[in-house]
Amino acid sequence: xxxxxxxxxxxxxxxxxxxxxxxxxxxxxxxxxxxxxxxxxxxxxxxxxxxxxxxxxxxxxxxxxxxxxxxxxxxxxxxxxxxxxxxxxxxxxxxxxxxxxxxxxxxxxxxxxxxxxxxxxxxxxxxxxxxxxxxxxxxxxxxxxxxxxxxxxxxxxxxxxxxxxxxxxxxxxxxxxxxxxxxxxxxxxxxxxxxxxxxxxxxxxxxxxxxxxxxxxxxxxxxxxxxxxxxxxxxxxxxxxxxxxxxxxxxxxxxxxxxxxxxxxxxxxxxxxxxxxxxxxxxxxxxxxxxxxxxxxxxxxxxxxxxxxxxxxxxxxxxxxxxxxx
Numbered sequence: 669x670x671x672x673x674x675x676x677x678x679x680x681x682x683x684x685x686x687x688x689x690x691x692x693x694x695x696x697x698x699x700x701x702x703x704x705x706x707x708x709x710x711x712x713x714x715x716x717x718x719x720x721x722x723x724x725x726x727x728x729x730x731x732x733x734x735x736x737x738x739x740x741x742x743x744x745x746x747x748x749x750x751x752x753x754x755x756x757x758x759x760x761x762x763x764x765x766x767x768x769x770x771x772x773x774x775x776x777x778x779x780x781x782x783x784x785x786x787x788x789x790x791x792x793x794x795x796x797x798x799x800x801x802x803x804x805x806x807x808x809x810x811x812x813x814x815x816x817x818x819x820x821x822x823x824x825x826x827x828x829x830x831x832x833x834x835x836x837x838x839x840x841x842x843x844x845x846x847x848x849x850x851x852x853x854x855x856x857x858x859x860x861x862x863x864x865x866x867x868x869x870x871x872x873x874x875x876x877x878x879x880x881x882x883x884x885x886x887x888x889x890x891x892x893x894x895x896x897x898x899x900x901x902x903x904x905x906x907x908x909x910x911x912x913x914x915x916x917x918x919x920x921x922x923x924x925x926x927x928x929x930x931x932x933x934x935x936x937x938x939x940x941x942x943x944x945x946x947x948x949x950x951x952x953x954x955x956x957x958x959x960x961x962x963x964x965x966x967x968x969x970x971x972x973x974x975x976x977x978x979x980x981x982x983x984x985x986x987x988x989x990x991x992x993x994x
Contacts, residue, residue, distance in 0.1 A: 671721030671745050672938055673713050673799040674828075676789075676819045677706030677806045678758060678781040679724045679735050679749070680774075684921060684973055685763040692763045692771045701923075701974025702738040703760065704781070705803045705835045708924045712931025712965070712979040714743035718938055721797070723748035723789060723819065725812075727757035727780040738976060750788045752780040764921050774840055782809045786818035794822040798941065799934055803835040804851045813850070820857045829937070829947045832858035832889075833930055836867040844870075855887040859949060860937075862930050865896045877902045878909070890949040893933065893959060895926050895966060903959050908951035912960055915967035915988060924975025925966040932965030932985065933958055964988045 683698035690696075706724065713720035722744050726732030728751040735757065739746050758779030763771040776782065784806065794800070800823035806812040823830050834851050841847035851871055855861065861884050863871065868880040881892040885906045894902045900914040936958030941947050948955060964985045972978035 670719065670796045671793065672719045672797060673710070673801060673934055674721050674723055674748070674793060674797045675706040675710040675801045676723040676816060677803050678704040678779075679707040679722065679726055679739070680704045680758040680760055680779065680781065681731050681735070682923060682975065683759060683761045684923065688764070690763055692761055692773060695763050698761060699973055701977065702735050703923060703975040705805065705833060705927050706801060707735075707739060707744075708927035708975040708979065709801055709833075709930045709934070710744045711739060711742040711976045712924075712928050713935055715979040716931060716935040716982050718935050719745070721745035721748050721793060723784070723793075725750045725752050725780045725784045725788065727751070727755055728753045729757055731757035731759070732780065742976060742979075748788075748790060748793060750784070752783040755780040755783050762923060764923070772837070772839070774837070776840065778809055781806065782812045784812045784815040786811070786815050789815060789819055789822065791822055794826045794828065797826070797828055798938065799831060800828045801831040801833070801930065801934065803833045804854075805835055805837055805840060807850045807854070808840045808847070820854065824857065829860065830858045831860045831862070831930065831934060833862045833926065834867055834871055835926070836870060852887070855884055855889060858889045859947070860891045860893075860933070861889045862893050862895060862926065862933070864926055865894055865899075868894060878904070881909075882906065891951070893929075893962070895929055897922070897925075901929070901959065901963050901966075903951065905949060905951045910951070910956060912963045915964055917967050917971050919970045921973050921978070922970050924969045924978050927975060928969035928979055929962045929966035931979065932962035935982075936961050961985060961989065
């Protein structure tokens with residue numbers, strides 16, 4: 669299967685607390701859920717009817733086998749997945765708060781996802797794709813960092829649109845200064861950046877949406893979207909800016925919301941490209957509608973436990989949007 673979108677990065681197990689508004693210390697138990705931001709995006713795209721492939725590494729263990737099965741069942745092309753016989757599949761323990769904040773702890777010392785190498789990447793897959801999506805977690809250690817940069821090189825070589833989600837997880841980095849430096853260094857390779865409001869101040873050094881987005885745009889991207897949890901999102905191309913409010917939903921868990929947002933946005937960009945023959949990133953009425961769709965996708969992903977299981981279908985997103993306008 670030729671993939672329209674290649675998503676590179678971590679694939680892991682999220683163990684999500686079964687207790688609302690409890691810390692990891694006070695949680696009485698955890699629900700096993702497949703996750704990992706780039707993998708979530710791939711599953712979200714497949715759920716929306718697009719062809720997505722995942723590139724990453726898991727351990728040669730029961731969790732790794734389980735994750736491969738989950739992606740296959742979601743309709744994701746897993747030909748770019750590899751197993752590592754020496755490292756275990758990465759685990760994450762998550763406790764959610766009603767405020768949208770999360771306690772998160774990773775078991776990754778190192779995890780199999782960090783063992784991805786440049787040799788694991790198939791250039792032919794890039795030559796046949798349209799979009800390359802990645803996050804910053806794979807930049808936190810070697811050899812995955814070099815593999816990620818190689819993926820960016822292949823994406824540029826073959827003219828792919830590059831989508832980047834900084835996805836800040838400070839406890840995976842050896843220092844805050846290195847995290848900021850590495851995360852910022854790849855902005856110049858991206859065309860589209862989705863960043864959360866919680867991440868933007870640390871990464872950009874600015875406190876306002878406008879200043880943070882402009883800082884990112886000045887490094888090369890053509891479109892920046894800041895997700896704001898229950899407050900919705902802000903978007904700008906440097907010339908035209910706007911925002912959408914959040915959708916009132918019965919929030920169960922927020923882990924995959926940002927990834928569902930990215931999947932929704934990329935799906936709409938692909939739809940438009942199929943008609944026009946090119947990706948349009950200047951903010952106009954149609955792009956605004958694409959961001960509106962993405963905003964609704966992100967909201968729906970908060971209504972179920974687990975990131976991949978919570979990715980919404982196209983009809984569900986449309987139903988939510990029609991309910992808002994009807």
